[in-house]
Amino acid sequence: MFKTVLFPIDQSRETREAADVVTNVVKKYGSRLVLLSVVEEPPPDAPSADPMVSPEVVAKLLENAQSLFSGQGIQSEILERQGKPAFTICDVADEIGADLIIMGCRGLGLTEEGADDSVTTRVINLSPCPVLIVP
Numbered sequence: 001m002f003k004t005v006l007f008p009i010d011q012s013r014e015t016r017e018a019a020d021v022v023t024n025v026v027k028k029y030g031s032r033l034v035l036l037s038v039v040e041e042p043p044p045d046a047p048s049a050d051p052m053v054s055p056e057v058v059a060k061l062l063e064n065a066q067s068l069f070s071g072q073g074i075q076s077e078i079l080e081r082q083g084k085p086a087f088t089i090c091d092v093a094d095e096i097g098a099d100l101i102i103m104g105c106r107g108l109g110l111t112e113e114g115a116d117d118s119v120t121t122r123v124i125n126l127s128p129c130p131v132l133i134v135p
Helices: 013-029 055-071 085-096 119-126
Strands: 004-008 032-039 076-082 100-104 131-134
Touching: 004 013, 004 085, 013 055, 013 100, 013 131, 032 055, 032 085, 055 076, 076 085, 085 100, 085 119, 100 119, 119 131
Parallel strands: 004 032, 004 100, 032 076, 100 131
Antiparallel strands: none
C-alpha cells in the first residue's frame, strides 16, 4: 500500500517521536524509506541561530537518523535539500513518487503567527500524497 514513505526530519522532539510510527509503517508494508532534511535559507540580513540552516548539522542529523533505522533493520535513503521546508518536502514527495509522508505535528517550523503557518499545515495543504501526522 505504501511503497515509498518520505520522512522529513529536523531536530524537534516531534520528529523523534514520529520515528517509531515510521518504523512500524515501513516494516508492515515493506516500504522504501526516504529521509529528508531541508537546509533553510537564512534571511539575508539576519544572523540565525537556527541549526537547520547549517548544512553540517543537517548532514549529521541525517546520518544519525539513518543509523537509528539501520539498527531497526530498515534501510533508508537520505536526501538533503535547500529551500523553504514545506515546499521542498512536497516537491521531493512528488519527485520520488512518495505514497505517504509521515511527520511530527509541529517540528521546528511553528512560526510566530501560530499553527496556521506551520510547516506541517502547509505540507498537509500542498502534498501530492497522504500525510500522516504524529502528535
